[in-house]
Amino acid sequence: MRLRDHALSIAFAAAFVVTLAGQSVAGLLAYNEEQTAHGAPGTDWFGFVTSSDFVVDVAENWQSEYLQFFLFILATVWLVQRGSPESKKPGDEGLGSDEEQRVGAHARANSPAWARADGWRRWCYSNSLILTMGAVFVASWGIQALAGTTVYNADQALHGQPPVSVGEYLVSADFWNRTLQNWQSELLAVGSMVAFSIFLRQRGSAESKPVGAPHHVSAVESE
Structure with a gap:
């Protein structure tokens, strides 16, 4: 290697x-x-x-990052943005045909084995990226909830307040304040990238169209 x-x-x-x-x-x-x-x-x-103090800070960042990519991957199947290299070109929305995706009878000799398979194996592999991103998001969010409850209850004890259960913490302002401040920043970053890449360029980057490509075409259309 x-x-x-x-x-x-x-x-x-x-x-x-x-x-x-x-x-x-x-x-x-x-x-x-x-x-x-x-x-x-x-x-x-x-x-x-x-400690829960460290774990909750790490987990709340991880879950927001994986949520960002989960939503972006899912959204780009069905939604397009004309001119952005982060998007398929208008008219290509959807899952694509088996021929386009090189699965089943259209798989090539060097295609992954599960791309040639039928049934649940092909479905799992066809959606393996979003399934993995979603699983990591759910796991990280769950860890954030558990660790966050411990941290919150420790703070409650310092102020002479009663502890709360995990369920009570999940509907608390503290939990959603931690969660939403991360979500909004991730969604802003993705949305900005999609929009900025229509008009701005970075020579040599796979995330940018060629410098001389027109604003209204995607990277695929400019090839």
């Missing part, structure tokens, strides 16, 4: 690890400062990264 062939995923994986580690250190310092302010004992790094 040539590393150069996988440089994009490797670079982002490395950046993810670095930023997650940085978050854990900065979060630990902030957590211990807050504990000191309340006259409570601090913790060490391992204690912090295994």
Whole structure:
């Protein structure tokens, strides 16, 4: 395997690890400062990264990111944006024919095995990307709910208030404040990318049309 062939995923994986580690250190310092302010004992790094305080912050970011891609992948099946390289060209909405998708009898020799299969296996593989994104979103959101309940109840205890159940936390203002502030930023980012890419260019990027392509055509139409 040539590393150069996988440089994009490797670079982002490395950046993810670095930023997650940085978050854990900065979060630990902030957590211990807050504990000191309340006259409570601090913790060490391992204690912090295994705590609900750290987990809830990580999970709420992950769930919003995977929701963003889940919605975007689903939306681009049926919706188009003329001129954006993030969209199919108008008229190509929908799932496409078996011939276009190279499945079943139209699969090629180098097509994945499940693209040649029938029934549930082809359906699963045909929707495997959105199924995976959706599963990670649901799992992350569930973890956020559980960890968030623990953090919320710890804060309740500090103020002499009674604890709440997971169900009660799911309908609380704290949960939805955490959730919606992440969702709105992700949706803004995706919408902006779709719109900006109609008129703006980045030479050499797979996310941009060729610099000289007309504004009104997609990347597919400009080839």
